Amino acid sequence: MTRRVVVVGGGISGLAAAWELTGGAEPAPDAPAVVLLEATAHLGGPLRTDEVGGRPVDMGPDGFLGRRPEALDLCREVGLGDELVPVAARGASVWARGRLRALPEGHALGVPTRFWPTARSGILGVRGTLGLARDALLPRPDLRGPIGDRAIGPLVARKLGQRVVDLLVDPLVGGIHAGAVDDMSAAATFPPLLAAAQRRGGLMRNLRAEVPAPDPDGPPLFWSLRSGMASLVDAVAAGVRRRGAEIRLSAPAERLERKAEGWTVWSGGASTDADAVVLATPAPPTAALLRPHDDEAAALLDGIDYASVVVATFRVPADAVPADLYGTGFLVPRRSPPRTPGGDPWAVTACTFLDRKWQHLARADEVLLRASLGRIDDTRPNGWSDAEIAARAWEELGALMGLTGQPSESTVVRHQAGLPQYRVHHLLRTAGVEAAAARLGGLAVAGAALHGVGIPACIATGRSSVRAL
Ligand SMILES: Cc1cc2nc3c(=O)[nH]c(=O)nc-3n(C[C@H](O)[C@H](O)[C@H](O)COP(=O)(O)OP(=O)(O)OC[C@H]3O[C@@H](n4cnc5c(N)ncnc54)[C@H](O)[C@@H]3O)c2cc1C
Secondary structure, eight states: OOOEEEEEOOSHHHHHHHHHHTTTTSOOTTOOEEEEEOSSSSSSTTOOEEEETTEEEESSOOOEESSSSHHHHHHHHTTOGGGEEEOOOOOOEEEETTEEEEOOSSEETTEESOHHHHHHHTSSHHHHHHHHHHHHHSOOOOSSOSOSOOBHHHHHHHHHOHHHIIIIIIIIIIHHHTSOGGGBBHHHHOHHHHHHHTSSSOHHHHHHHHSOOOOTTSOOSEEEETTOTHHHHHHHHHHHHHTTOEEESSOOOOEEEEOSSSEEEEETTEEEEESEEEEOSOHHHHHHHHTTTOHHHHHHHHTOOEEEEEEEEEEEEGGGSOTTOOTTEEEOOTTOOOSSTTOOOOOEEEEEEHHHHOGGGOBTTEEEEEEEEOBTTBOGGGGSOHHHHHHHHHHHHHHHHOOOSOOSEEEEEEEEEEEEOOBTTHHHHHHHHHHHHHHHSSEEEOSHHHHOSSHHHHHHHHHHHHHHO
16 A cells, blocks of 8 residues: 655645655655645745856845754755865954943853953943853852743843843844844753753853854854755655656645544545645644644644844945955844834844855955844834845944945845744743544654754654654
């Protein structure tokens, strides 16, 4: 009997699941028949690469962490090993106290682990630095003892002061999720911080023990692909097709029906029978598909909300940009004072110096800048036209980094509901959903809503969902 598995969702998580189902590193002769259903006309979700000035420029994720192996492994397995490019610049800045200031050495996702480099950075000012001094000399005990989860913002504020949260931790950790650390789960997004906070003694010292300092001579921390991140999507899709999998585009799964053994998946009036189903979709469609079978799992998924993000990419003549750009870019803290008292808050949350970060994008006569806008608590860009977003982003970049003139080209790409928010006790939510899927049988869940939004974590959920089946 031929077994068949339907994968719902053609983002990187669903593609990784399809790859694993067809054998993973080695094609499996006894692999089940695989059908992948993708609602839209393209695969890869936010992984999109466009040509800008003759270069392949990413409009969504522009790279991935190498500290975890999953993305590097997948790239090599699908034949892209020679296409991998390491990050070319180190360091970044943050907009603090009226100008861009280099992030200090010795921080873990923005949480300082050493007093002096952070004090010298000038980011925190005297009042903010006092909080660090107190943690080094007279650390505040943890009032609550070991518990399963805490909100990152209040946890760090209690130990190191609110300015550390506002100027360092929120821009870095919050920025990754386009969220806010005020109610973000430490257990789900930064487990070493939770472990460090629950030990006796200073947070900075405990975190030093939990997170080994990056080895300057070690392998690069961040990687990309010479032809852009969409080349990973294309290579995985081509690989699974070569192994006999069928990929159906513009084919949203609308309903799951339980059979005596297995499932029927309905899409556009057509049904596909399957022995097993992987749901690699964002939380809202996963909830809708699960609701008739387990309304509690659906309710747990309904509790995950999403932030929308917009990226504006600019080709800029080199002479319009200050010569002393530092590192890979800069972050603009959420609670930065507006440019004029009582004025409109900054809309730009971050800027990446794309051609400094990735050497293969560099040209002598121009610079590639990418501004990010939009967060869970700033939905203003949703109401602006592309032209308004480009104009606003350019004007703010001018004020933040001293640009002159005009860009020679700008591109605006929207990622509607692009990033799930992991609120406190997120892991209880995901455990409940995974347990419900296991109870139903022949069903597994994957995707960015579960165990990390980064590409390696998404690939891991895709591949492990197959093993769970
Ligand atoms: C702007 C931006 C920048 C980012 N930068 C980075 C970065 O630099 N590095 C990094 O590691 N990560 C980054 N991320 C995060 C990472 O890209 C995502 O978390 C990841 O791509 C999510 O993959 P996924 O497959 O889980 O979800 P998705 O890519 O959202 O895939 C889910 C798919 O399911 C489809 N779908 C939905 N409903 C149905 C249905 N009913 N039937 C069939 N299909 C359906 C959707 O159309 C979609 O294609 C970034 C994210 C964004 C938005």
